Amino acid sequence: MEAFEVTGGRPLHGTTMIYGAKNAALPILAATVMAEDVCVIEGVPRLQDVRVMVEILRTLGATVDWQEDRLVIDPSHIHSTDVPSDLMRQMRSSIFLMGPLLARFGEVRVSRPGGCVIGQRPIDYHLRGMKELGAKVEEAHGYVRCSANRLYGGHISLDFPSVGATENLMMAAAYADGTTVLENVAREPEIVDLAVFLQKCGAKIEGAGEDRIVITGVHHLGGATHRIIPDRIVAGTIMIAAAATEGDVTLEGVVPSHLGATILKLRETGVQVTIDRDIIRVNSMSPRRAVDIRTAPFPGFPTDLQAPAMALLTTVNGTSVIRESVFEARFKHVNELARMGADIGVDLQTAVIRGVNRLTGADVEASDLRGGAALVVAGLMAEGKTRIEGLHHIDRGYQQLETMLRDLGADIVRID
Ligand SMILES: CC(=O)N[C@H]1[C@@H](OP(=O)(O)OP(=O)(O)OC[C@H]2O[C@@H](n3ccc(=O)[nH]c3=O)[C@H](O)[C@@H]2O)O[C@H](CO)[C@@H](O)[C@@H]1O
Numbered sequence: 001m002e003a004f005e006v007t008g009g010r011p012l013h014g015t016t017m018i019y020g021a022k023n024a025a026l027p028i029l030a031a032t033v034m035a036e037d038v039c040v041i042e043g044v045p046r047l048q049d050v051r052v053m054v055e056i057l058r059t060l061g062a063t064v065d066w067q068e069d070r071l072v073i074d075p076s077h078i079h080s081t082d083v084p085s086d087l088m089r090q091m092r093s094s095i096f097l098m099g100p101l102l103a104r105f106g107e108v109r110v111s112r113p114g115g116c117v118i119g120q121r122p123i124d125y126h127l128r129g130m131k132e133l134g135a136k137v138e139e140a141h142g143y144v145r146c147s148a149n150r151l152y153g154g155h156i157s158l159d160f161p162s163v164g165a166t167e168n169l170m171m172a173a174a175y176a177d178g179t180t181v182l183e184n185v186a187r188e189p190e191i192v193d194l195a196v197f198l199q200k201c202g203a204k205i206e207g208a209g210e211d212r213i214v215i216t217g218v219h220h221l222g223g224a225t226h227r228i229i230p231d232r233i234v235a236g237t238i239m240i241a242a243a244a245t246e247g248d249v250t251l252e253g254v255v256p257s258h259l260g261a262t263i264l265k266l267r268e269t270g271v272q273v274t275i276d277r278d279i280i281r282v283n284s285m286s287p288r289r290a291v292d293i294r295t296a297p298f299p300g301f302p303t304d305l306q307a308p309a310m311a312l313l314t315t316v317n318g319t320s321v322i323r324e325s326v327f328e329a330r331f332k333h334v335n336e337l338a339r340m341g342a343d344i345g346v347d348l349q350t351a352v353i354r355g356v357n358r359l360t361g362a363d364v365e366a367s368d369l370r371g372g373a374a375l376v377v378a379g380l381m382a383e384g385k386t387r388i389e390g391l392h393h394i395d396r397g398y399q400q401l402e403t404m405l406r407d408l409g410a411d412i413v414r415i416d
Pocket residue numbers: 022023024026092093119120121122123124125126127160161162163164165186190297303304326327328
């Protein structure tokens with residue numbers, strides 16, 4: 001079994017370039033099945049989830065070729081609308097095939113998606129939305145089949161601004177007859193990126209990035225060339241790791257406005273963060289302070305950075321409180337951080353972190369993607385050696401995290 005071996009205590013120093021966002025690339029790759037011509041998607045990160053999405057597209061009949069960091073996708077020979085359940089199980093983002101396949105081909109068959117186990121993660125908003133657009137939804141034997149001769153514009157208001165449901169419904173509505181109004185939708189930058197890609201293909205979408213999106217359906221989407229936005233969660237993870245190791249790191253190729261809440265919180269802890277166009281520098285030479293964090297949909301503090309932020313807070317002076325308001329079970333990293341000497345109490349969705357003098361290296365296991373990243377941050381801070389198992393979770397969302405960190409001076413190796 002693969003593991004990371006991290007010897008802590010080395011401040012991160014240097015410059016790193018941030019690659020394309022997993023959470024933007026995955027819905028955009030799924031959306032290419034709606035195009036009638038070749039699409040070129042640039043800046044695609046080489047991650048496990050992307051490999052699974054490529055395999056799904058190929059299984060459906062698309063031609064997909066890697067050219068450096070580019071994916072060239074020809075969807076013109078898609079012959080199946082049935083996403084195999086072994087691929088569905090491998091990641092949450094497989095659900096993004098539902099809207100595009102249904103809209104373009106009139107039917108889709110999927111099973112419940114897999115992904116990080118951080119809560120129940122139902123797909124009821126997705127299904128209710130598809131029904132609102134005129135689809136027949138049948139669930140049996142663990143499969144969901146949606147069908148419709150044509151989808152029709154509708155008025156849908158989400159109970160919670162779900163990122164995935166916003167994206168799935170926006171894609172479906174792009175190909176429906178008439179106008180769709182989506183309300184109480186998510187405003188994440190990845191939603192804007194998906195809308196920009198769809199617009200390049202010919203879709204008519206207004207309001208992406210706000211809480212109300214209006215889509216006027218079209219009957220043809222062409223191909224397009226599109227570059228994926230930089231990964232704000234990877235950037236945030238590196239910023240937190242720099243702060244946690246009292247380092248000095250410059251990130252290039254970022255969009256600082258995507259990281260507003262993260263920058264504010266880091267500054268509140270006493271870390272110096274400077275911004276110059278698409279460059280962020282994190283300098284953390286002085287002692288840090290405890291802070292309280294509440295995760296929330298964008299522009300709030302991202303739930304995907306909750307675990308790495310918790311690792312950082314384990315050794316700051318005072319007591320920090322983290323409230324996880326997006327997912328009901330996203331504290332699995334707490335027990336592993338405790339093995340390393342962290343003092344954290346959890347009550348439902350609230351964690352109270354009492355700062356300790358230092359963490360000590362231990363054998364720990366990642367049980368989800370960002371929880372895994374938190375253990376890496378903790379390992380970089382800890383005295384001695386930390387061995388982190390469960391790398392398949394981390395590899396879902398970080399492109400060779402160990403190489404990126406080693407280039408910044410960390411002592412981290414992947415061992416078998
Ligand atoms: C591939 C991708 O982009 N993943 C991101 C996406 O996940 P994902 O799109 O799965 O997250 P959602 O925004 O949909 O989930 C938010 C909350 O809504 C609930 N919910 C969602 C859909 C639904 O049909 N019913 C329902 O109850 C979920 O259980 C959760 O409690 O947004 C999350 C919240 O920012 C991030 O942590 C994930 O990294």
